[in-house]
Amino acid sequence: MQRKQASCFLTFLVAIPLATGKMVNLTAVAERYIRELNATRQNITSWGLSLDYFYMAKNHSGAGHPITATVQNVTCLEEMKNYLGSDVIMIGSYLKLTDGMYCPFNISANITLPLHKGSRFEMANVTLSLHNRTGRLIRSPNQAPPTGKHVKKIKERCILSMTVVFNGTFAYETKSDGGNETQYIFEDVGNLNNTSQGLNRSGRNLIYVMHGNITRITYLKKSTFKHILL
Numbered sequence: 001m002q003r004k005q006a007s008c009f010l011t012f013l014v015a016i017p018l019a020t021g022k023m024v025n026l027t028a029v030a031e032r033y034i035r036e037l038n039a040t041r042q043n044i045t046s047w048g049l050s051l052d053y054f055y056m057a058k059n060h061s062g063a064g065h066p067i068t069a070t071v072q073n074v075t076c077l078e079e080m081k082n083y084l085g086s087d088v089i090m091i092g093s094y095l096k097l098t099d100g101m102y103c104p105f106n107i108s109a110n111i112t113l114p115l116h117k118g119s120r121f122e123m124a125n126v127t128l129s130l131h132n133r134t135g136r137l138i139r140s141p142n143q144a145p146p147t148g149k150h151v152k153k154i155k156e157r158c159i160l161s162m163t164v165v166f167n168g169t170f171a172y173e174t175k176s177d178g179g180n181e182t183q184y185i186f187e188d189v190g191n192l193n194n195t196s197q198g199l200n201r202s203g204r205n206l207i208y209v210m211h212g213n214i215t216r217i218t219y220l221k222k223s224t225f226k227h228i229l230l
Helices: 026-041 051-061
Strands: 002-006 023-025 044-048 068-077 088-099 108-117 120-129 135-140 151-167 169-175 182-188 200-202 205-221
Touching: 023 026, 023 088, 026 044, 026 169, 044 051, 051 169, 051 182, 068 108, 088 108, 088 120, 108 135, 108 205, 120 135
Parallel strands: none
Antiparallel strands: 002 182, 044 169, 068 151, 088 135, 088 205, 108 120, 151 205, 169 182, 200 205
16 A cells, blocks of 8 residues: 555545445445545545546656556357358347346456358357446447248357456545644555455455356348358
8 A cells, every 4th residue: 555645635425335236336435435434544635436537636646557458268068059051141149147237347258159251150259348247249240130931040158257457556645643744645446355246266366157048039031041150
């Protein structure tokens, strides 16, 4: 933890629900941490997790580094068949998060999905932003699903999980007893560990496991139903 002088920048603490359903609100977890800390200190005047707040604090103190999120170990159990033949018209992939997160910084994951490229479909990595949302729909090509008697639909699903590793520091501002001096204090994001919310410390880092599923609907020409599996 590092402490240096800074000018006062007052923001108010606003009550935010810890979670909506199974969506963890990291800002609310941080707010609870600050409230509990301030119950003893009684001198915290502002705090923040956002990049803007961090750089404002860093300009005054020159300490710490911003919080970043890295996604690891993306797995999808119950492997799905990959229909990529010429009889495929469209493929829709819906990623639903049952354990996601609201936070003020980016959480991106590389997911392998079937995409329409040129005149054929192929498996490709797609980078998806998963913070502040419960799902993503990817249609390839991006158009309304085909309908009619000539269309056959195949629906598959796999169970998704991924590990999010948060690294970096967050800051809060304190005022001296006399009220004429302020300083910014930086703490490791790992200090926001909250096992009831699935947030676990690993050294200085914070670990959270996202869960969900991917539902894939493949639309094929019924009259020529011959599929290629890869």
